[in-house]
Amino acid sequence: MIALFVLLSLLFLWGTVSRRLARWSVTAPIAFAVAGLLLAGGEHPVLALDMETHTFQRGVELVLAVMLFTDATEAREYGRLEKSVGEVRLLALALPASVVLAVLAGALLFPGTSWWLLGVTALVVMPMDLAPILMFLRDQRVPLRVRAALNIEGGFNDGLISPLFVFCVANLVTAEGDSVGDLVLDAFEGAAYAVLAGSAVGLVANGVTRRALAAGWATATDLRLAGLALPFVAYAASVLLGGNGFVAAFVAGLWYARAARALGKDHLSLAHDAAYLMSLAVWFTFGKLIADEFAEGADLAVIGYALLALTVARMVPVVLSLIGTSFSWPERWAIGWLGSRGVTSIVFAVLAYTQLPSPDAAFVVNAMSMTVLLSIFLHGITVEPVARWFERRTASAAVTEKG
Numbered sequence: 001m002i003a004l005f006v007l008l009s010l011l012f013l014w015g016t017v018s019r020r021l022a023r024w025s026v027t028a029p030i031a032f033a034v035a036g037l038l039l040a041g042g043e044h045p046v047l048a049l050d051m052e053t054h055t056f057q058r059g060v061e062l063v064l065a066v067m068l069f070t071d072a073t074e075a076r077e078y079g080r081l082e083k084s085v086g087e088v089r090l091l092a093l094a095l096p097a098s099v100v101l102a103v104l105a106g107a108l109l110f111p112g113t114s115w116w117l118l119g120v121t122a123l124v125v126m127p128m129d130l131a132p133i134l135m136f137l138r139d140q141r142v143p144l145r146v147r148a149a150l151n152i153e154g155g156f157n158d159g160l161i162s163p164l165f166v167f168c169v170a171n172l173v174t175a176e177g178d179s180v181g182d183l184v185l186d187a188f189e190g191a192a193y194a195v196l197a198g199s200a201v202g203l204v205a206n207g208v209t210r211r212a213l214a215a216g217w218a219t220a221t222d223l224r225l226a227g228l229a230l231p232f233v234a235y236a237a238s239v240l241l242g243g244n245g246f247v248a249a250f251v252a253g254l255w256y257a258r259a260a261r262a263l264g265k266d267h268l269s270l271a272h273d274a275a276y277l278m279s280l281a282v283w284f285t286f287g288k289l290i291a292d293e294f295a296e297g298a299d300l301a302v303i304g305y306a307l308l309a310l311t312v313a314r315m316v317p318v319v320l321s322l323i324g325t326s327f328s329w330p331e332r333w334a335i336g337w338l339g340s341r342g343v344t345s346i347v348f349a350v351l352a353y354t355q356l357p358s359p360d361a362a363f364v365v366n367a368m369s370m371t372v373l374l375s376i377f378l379h380g381i382t383v384e385p386v387a388r389w390f391e392r393r394t395a396s397a398a399v400t401e402k403g
Contacts, residue, residue: 006047010035011280028276029131029283029342029376036287042295049288057354060285062235063278064158064347065249069231070275071155072253073260073268085149087156089321090335095157097317098126105308106367109301113363116171120356121364123165124349125309125371127158129342131279132376136338136383141391145327149335158344159250163191165348166244173355193243195251201234202255209259220264227263228270230256279343286346286372293369306371310378314339330393334386341375 014031021031039046050056102122106113130137130150137147209226212218218226231249238248260267315336322332349368353361 032283033287036284037291040288041291065235065246066231066275068250069253073257087152090153094317094321101313119168127344128339129344130154131342132340139387141387193241194238194247197238198248198251202252206259224270227268340379
C-alpha cells in the first residue's frame with residue numbers, strides 16, 4: 001500500500017508542477033527517474049521493487065504493448081504528407097546498419113563476449129524512443145518533414161526489432177539440444193501468431209467501432225474505452241496463441257489507424273494517457289536501475305559503448321541512408337543526432353534481465369542504463385539549440401527570397 005501511495009502522490013505532484021519544471025528542462029523522464037533513484041535505489045530503499053517476478057515481467061510487456069499500439073496509430077498520421085520522409089530508408093537501411101555497428105562496437109570494447117549477447121545488447125540500446133525529446137516533435141520551428149521522419153521511425157523501429165530481440169534472447173537461454181534451426185522456427189511461429197492475432201483484432205475492431213458510431217450504438221466518448229482496450233486484447237490474444245504479445249499490439253495499431261482517424265483525433269486519448277502513465281512507472285524503475293548499476297561507479301568501456309551507440313552507430317547509417325533524398329545535410333545530421341533512447345530500451349533490458357543468466361543480464365542492463373542516462377541529458381540539452389538553429393535558418397531563407 002505504501003508503494004501505491006508514494007507513486008500516486010508523485011504523479012499528483014508532477015501534474016501540478018510539470019509546466020513550471022519544464023522551464024528548467026526537467027522532463028517527466030528525468031523527474032521520475034530521479035524519484036526512482038531516491039526512493040527505490042540503495043540497500044535500504046523506501047520502495048522495494050522485485051524485477052525477477054513473473055508479474056513484473058508481464059507488467060513491462062504490457063507497457064510496451066500499449067506504447068507500440070499508440071505509436072503505430074500515430075505514425076500512420078504522417079501518411080497525409082505528399083512526399084516520403086525517408087521512412088523506408090531509415091527502417092530498412094539505417095536501422096539494421098546501426099544494430100550491426102553497435103555489435104561491432106561491443107566486440108571492440110568487450111573482447112571475448114558472446115556474439116549473441118552483443119546482439120541482444122545492440123537490440124536493446126539502438127531502438128529510439130522520443131520521450132526525452134517529446135517537446136521537439138511539437139516545435140513548429142522545426143520542419144514538419146524532420147519531425148515526421150523521427151516520429152515514423154520511432155513508431156516503427158521497436159516493433160520491427162522486437163521479434164529479433166526475442167530470437168537473440170532465446171539463443172542465450174536455449175536448453176541443450178535446441179538447434180538454431182529450432183529457434184528460428186520458434187521465432188517465426190511466434191511472429192506469425194502475433195501478426196495473425198494483431199491483424200484479426202485490428203481489422204475486426206476497425207469495422208465494429210466505425211459501424212457502432214455510424215449506427216448510433218455508442219458515442220465517440222464511449223468508444224474511447226474500446227480504443228483503450230485494444231492493445232490489451234491484442235496482447236492477450238497473441239499470448240494465448242503462443243505468439244509475441246507486444247508485436248501483436250503493434251500490428252493491431254497499424255490496422256486500427258484508419259478507424260482512429262475516422263472516429264476523431266481524441267478517440268485514442270485514453271490510450272495515449274495510459275501509455276504515458278505506464279511509461280512514468282518505467283522511468284521510475286529506471287531510477288532504481290541506475291542507482292544499483294552505478295553505485296560503485298561506471299566502467300570506461302561502458303561509457304565508451306554508450307557514446308558510440310548514441311553517435312557513430314546511430315548517426316552514420318542515418319545520414320548515409322538519406323543521401324539522395326530532399327533532406328538537406330543539416331536536416332540529415334539533425335535526424336541522426338536526435339535518436340533519443342528511453343522506455344523501449346528500458347523495457348527490453350528488463351525483459352532480458354528476467355530471462356538471461358545473471359552475468360549476461362547484468363551486462364545488458366549496465367550498457368542500457370548508461371546509454372539511456374546519457375541520452376536523457378545529451379538529447380535533452382540539445383533539442384532547444386537545434387530548434388533555434390532551424391528557426392534562424394528559416395528566417396534567413398525568407399529574407400533571401402524577399403531580397
